[in-house]
Amino acid sequence: MEPNFFTIQQISEMTGLTAHTLRYYEKIGLLYGIHRDTNGYRQYSESDISWIHFLLRLRVTGMKVSDMKQFSDLRSQGEATISGRRELLETHQRNVLAQINELKNNLKMIDEKIETYKWMEGQD
Amino acid sequence: MEPNFFTIQQISEMTGLTAHTLRYYEKIGLLYGIHRDTNGYRQYSESDISWIHFLLRLRVTGMKVSDMKQFSDLRSQGEATISGRRELLETHQRNVLAQINELKNNLKMIDEKIETYKWMEGQD
DNA sequence: TTACACTTTAGAGTGCACTCTAAAGCAATG
DNA sequence: CATTGCTTTAGAGTGCACTCTAAAGTGTAA
Numbered sequence: 001m002e003p004n005f006f007t008i009q010q011i012s013e014m015t016g017l018t019a020h021t022l023r024y025y026e027k028i029g030l031l032y033g034i035h036r037d038t039n040g041y042r043q044y045s046e047s048d049i050s051w052i053h054f055l056l057r058l059r060v061t062g063m064k065v066s067d068m069k070q071f072s073d074l075r076s077q078g079e080a081t082i083s084g085r086r087e088l089l090e091t092h093q094r095n096v097l098a099q100i101n102e103l104k105n106n107l108k109m110i111d112e113k114i115e116t117y118k119w120m121e122g123q124d
Numbered sequence: 125m126e127p128n129f130f131t132i133q134q135i136s137e138m139t140g141l142t143a144h145t146l147r148y149y150e151k152i153g154l155l156y157g158i159h160r161d162t163n164g165y166r167q168y169s170e171s172d173i174s175w176i177h178f179l180l181r182l183r184v185t186g187m188k189v190s191d192m193k194q195f196s197d198l199r200s201q202g203e204a205t206i207s208g209r210r211e212l213l214e215t216h217q218r219n220v221l222a223q224i225n226e227l228k229n230n231l232k233m234i235d236e237k238i239e240t241y242k243w244m245e246g247q248d
Numbered sequence: 249t250t251a252c253a254c255t256t257t258a259g260a261g262t263g264c265a266c267t268c269t270a271a272a273g274c275a276a277t278g
Numbered sequence: 279c280a281t282t283g284c285t286t287t288a289g290a291g292t293g294c295a296c297t298c299t300a301a302a303g304t305g306t307a308a
Binding site: 061113 | 178181184185203206207209210213214216217220221223224226227228230231233234235237238241242244245
């Protein structure tokens with residue numbers, strides 16, 4: 001099992017986050033325990049990459065950074081916090097479901113408005 | 125047909141926007157042509173209310189204020205801009221649909237993660 | 249008539265999530 | 279051995295969408 005480390009630039013390309021943002025996430029504690037080489041350069045592992053992808057999933061589903069931080073803090077405390085993490089995630093799950101339903105309702109209204117416009121265009 | 129005007133405070137209660145935000149929306153041009161009484165106080169009409177509710181629908185579906193402004197500007201130019209408005213709205217419609225699909229995909233991943241946590245909790 | 253609650257404005261301030269700057273060190277290329 | 283391009287840090291700056299402040303005017307109730 002080879003180590004397989006990646007530079008910040010490679011991670012940036014893999015995840016779509018800028019190097020700036022990766023350092024920022026580390027500064028605020030979303031990322032932690034990132035390995036350093038002899039020059040102090042960051043070396044990201046496969047497991048860091050998975051974690052970043054998970055954070056991105058939380059972000060695109062509308063989780064606030066402060067909530068991601070709370071989740072990250074639990075994770076950093078190990079196995080004992082699994083049920084706490086599950087509970088946080090279940091709350092988020094409900095939020096995402098609610099978001100989807102709200103979007104669907106509003107989409108319906110938008111569809112109707114477009115139909116109204118089409119009808120008006122036909123009235124020329 | 126009675127006039128039926130409303131104060132900024134009443135509109136705030138009806139729409140959930142603060143009086144501050146209502147003035148702000150007017151300042152940046154999302155709202156326009158709001159009637160004033162002899163003291164310069166705003167008097168909102170039923171049609172203003174409908175327009176505000178429509179703006180809110182655009183907002184909660186993730187439309188940027190600058191795009192809402194573009195839409196509002198077209199609306200202020202009257203009937204001739206109906207097809208332009210329809211096109212803007214169709215673009216937004218596609219965006220909302222894409223949003224819903226992305227949320228659904230991510231929700232699936234969240235569901236799976238929760239299941240993993242449950243399984244780990246069962247391993248005690 | 250005095251208190252209290254409302255309204256107006258321009259412009260400053262806030263919170264979030266980045267995003268960038270400056271100054272410096274390290275490493276491979278010509 | 280100089281250039282180019284990477285890395286590091288603390289801390290300042292940005293853009294969005296509000297949100298609030300201060301000072302002033304209006305309306306109603308006791």
